[in-house]
Amino acid sequence: MSKxxxxxxxxLTFGQFLANNSVPIMFILxxxxxxxxxxxxxxxxxNEIVTRMGRNTFLILCLLIPIMAGMGLNFGMTLGAMAGxxxxxxxxxxxxxxxxxxVLAMILSIPISILLGAFCGGMLNRARGREMITSYIxxxxxxxxxxxxxxxxxxxxxxxxxxxIKLPRGYGIRNTVSLLNMRQCIDxxxxxxxxxxxxxxxxxxxxxxxxxxxxxxxxxxxxxxMRAVGQDxxxxxxxxxKVERTRIIxxxxxxVFAGFGMILYLQNxxxxxxxxxxxxxxxxxIAALLVGGAxxxxxxxxxxxxxxxxxxxxxxxxxxxxAKITGDSMIGEYFRVFISYGVITVALIMYETKKRRNKSxxxxxxxxxxxxxxx
Amino acid sequence: MKKRTLFFRIGAIVILLAIAAVMMxxxxxxxxxxxxxxLEYNGETYDTPYxxxxxxxxxxxxxxxxxxxxMATWIGQNFEMTLEITQEKGGDETTETYQITLxxxxxxxxxxxxxxxxxxxxxxxxxxxxxxxTEETTTEEEELPGDEFGIDxxxxx
Numbered sequence: 001m002s003k004x005x006x007x008x009x010x011x012l013t014f015g016q017f018l019a020n021n022s023v024p025i026m027f028i029l030x031x032x033x034x035x036x037x038x039x040x041x042x043x044x045x046x047n048e049i050v051t052r053m054g055r056n057t058f059l060i061l062c063l064l065i066p067i068m069a070g071m072g073l074n075f076g077m078t079l080g081a082m083a084g085x086x087x088x089x090x091x092x093x094x095x096x097x098x099x100x101x102x103v104l105a106m107i108l109s110i111p112i113s114i115l116l117g118a119f120c121g122g123m124l125n126r127a128r129g130r131e132m133i134t135s136y137i138x139x140x141x142x143x144x145x146x147x148x149x150x151x152x153x154x155x156x157x158x159x160x161x162x163x164x165i166k167l168p169r170g171y172g173i174r175n176t177v178s179l180l181n182m183r184q185c186i187d188x189x190x191x192x193x194x195x196x197x198x199x200x201x202x203x204x205x206x207x208x209x210x211x212x213x214x215x216x217x218x219x220x221x222x223x224x225x226m227r228a229v230g231q232d233x234x235x236x237x238x239x240x241x242k243v244e245r246t247r248i249i250x251x252x253x254x255x256v257f258a259g260f261g262m263i264l265y266l267q268n269x270x271x272x273x274x275x276x277x278x279x280x281x282x283x284x285x286i287a288a289l290l291v292g293g294a295x296x297x298x299x300x301x302x303x304x305x306x307x308x309x310x311x312x313x314x315x316x317x318x319x320x321x322x323a324k325i326t327g328d329s330m331i332g333e334y335f336r337v338f339i340s341y342g343v344i345t346v347a348l349i350m351y352e353t354k355k356r357r358n359k360s361x362x363x364x365x366x367x368x369x370x371x372x373x374x375x
Numbered sequence: 376m377k378k379r380t381l382f383f384r385i386g387a388i389v390i391l392l393a394i395a396a397v398m399m400x401x402x403x404x405x406x407x408x409x410x411x412x413x414l415e416y417n418g419e420t421y422d423t424p425y426x427x428x429x430x431x432x433x434x435x436x437x438x439x440x441x442x443x444x445x446m447a448t449w450i451g452q453n454f455e456m457t458l459e460i461t462q463e464k465g466g467d468e469t470t471e472t473y474q475i476t477l478x479x480x481x482x483x484x485x486x487x488x489x490x491x492x493x494x495x496x497x498x499x500x501x502x503x504x505x506x507x508x509t510e511e512t513t514t515e516e517e518e519l520p521g522d523e524f525g526i527d528x529x530x531x532x
Binding site for chain 1: 394
């Protein structure tokens with residue numbers, strides 16, 4: 001009897017494992033099929049993955065803190081990305097190059113990120129239970145403000161000296177700002193080459209530091225408060241935790257790290273697309289995190305690394321595989337775009353379904369208990 | 376707010392401002408141009424060497440004959456270059472390393488090599504490089520951002 005129960009338990013655990021990791025497993029299978037078709041060599045794929053991991057991981061890690069505080073996937077990370085871009089425009093105009101330029105941009109982005117994060121956190125407190133859609137719409141709203149500042153105020157009210165950055169009309173910033181003088185300055189410092197694969201050691205050190213910070217932060221008083229708020233706001237409030245303040249802090253932290261992440265991302269790219277660099281960044285980071293097996297209410301550092309690897313592996317191989325299969329590389333291009341949005345949709349549906357199922361199970365248990373009591 | 380917390384916060388802001396100030400100084404980028412052109416200064420003429428090779432960060436950035444210009448980028452104010460000078464055709468090369476303190480407020484700096492080698496004042500051999508905006512760049516129409524509804528920045532659909 002006990003053996004049967006054990007076997008059932010084992011089966012359930014395996015089933016649960018499959019259910020919990022359905023998205024990464026699907027992506028592993030997809031990549032396993034596409035890699036041989038694409039014809040890319042392992043060293044090329046490894047090089048690309050390492051580059052993209054260095055470029056994106058910091059940005060994705062910034063999503064973990066709001067999830068910890070029960071605020072779901074922070075689409076408002078775009079706000080931090082915009083703060084980082086504004087800082088980079090200033091640094092570029094002041095001609096501060098190389099690593100000092102990156103450090104200065106990070107410092108400059110902090111007050112802007114704090115301001116935007118505090119605003120976003122305040123708004124999300126007013127829209128409790130609908131944080132994700134609210135943060136998504138706030139990012140559109142702030143994008144409008146960003147365009148107003150960058151397109152009309154910079155060069156007219158905010159001094160911008162260099163004509164290479166300004167639009168020909170004398171104010172506003174050009175569509176593209178060159179970051180050539182700080183291109184890959186972080187990636188190249190301490191970089192090592194292993195069998196043709198360039199490993200940006202300093203970038204990985206920064207990522208490791210953020211991971212360590214997150215691990216340490218979880219154990220602090222504020223981190224514990226955030227987890228408590230994430231589990232149950234009312235219980236946390238009864239325990240004396242300032243729920244609203246804790247939630248705002250989590251969004252501010254996420255926004256500040258998103259600003260840093262965007263600066264690291266753009267120094268790797270070497271140029272800043274002023275009006276569009278930030279627009280899709282939130283979507284792709286969230287998609288990558290979900291591909292790694294995270295959900296709206298649960299995410300870990302492991303999910304970030306699995307996600308960034310699988311998601312970008314798909315990004316690399318899908319167009320080539322699509323071109324080989326159909327003769328048209330655009331098929332792969334479409335595929336990777338709809339997969340990104342599809343993964344987010346599926347994750348949101350799964351989260352809601354699970355929440356409702358749990359709610360209905362709790363209701364049924366309560367009804368059964370009441371029935372028992374009545375008898 | 377507790378006094379201790381306030382103290383730490385102000386301390387953090389001061390440290391960040393100090394780091395930012397240091398970064399602004401050590402990270403200031405300059406484009407340095409080397410002119411191997413005859414210089415006339417205070418009624419005297421300083422002639423060009425036959426050939427000058429300019430090395431910056433152990434990399435040759437220019438090989439200049441008479442009336443030629445080279446260029447390098449540099450971060451910070453203490454510019455260091457090594458010049459490999461051949462005074463006359465077929466003559467011996469002399470190599471020497473020089474240091475110049477670059478002016479902070481100039482983006483593009485032109486160094487006149489004959490003036491510099493003659494040991495003149497910095498004002499004599501350093502001039503600011505001011506790029507001339509070409510017709511193309513001043514009339515260039517940039518495509519400004521629109522939105523998903525096809526409304527561009529001027530409000531036209």
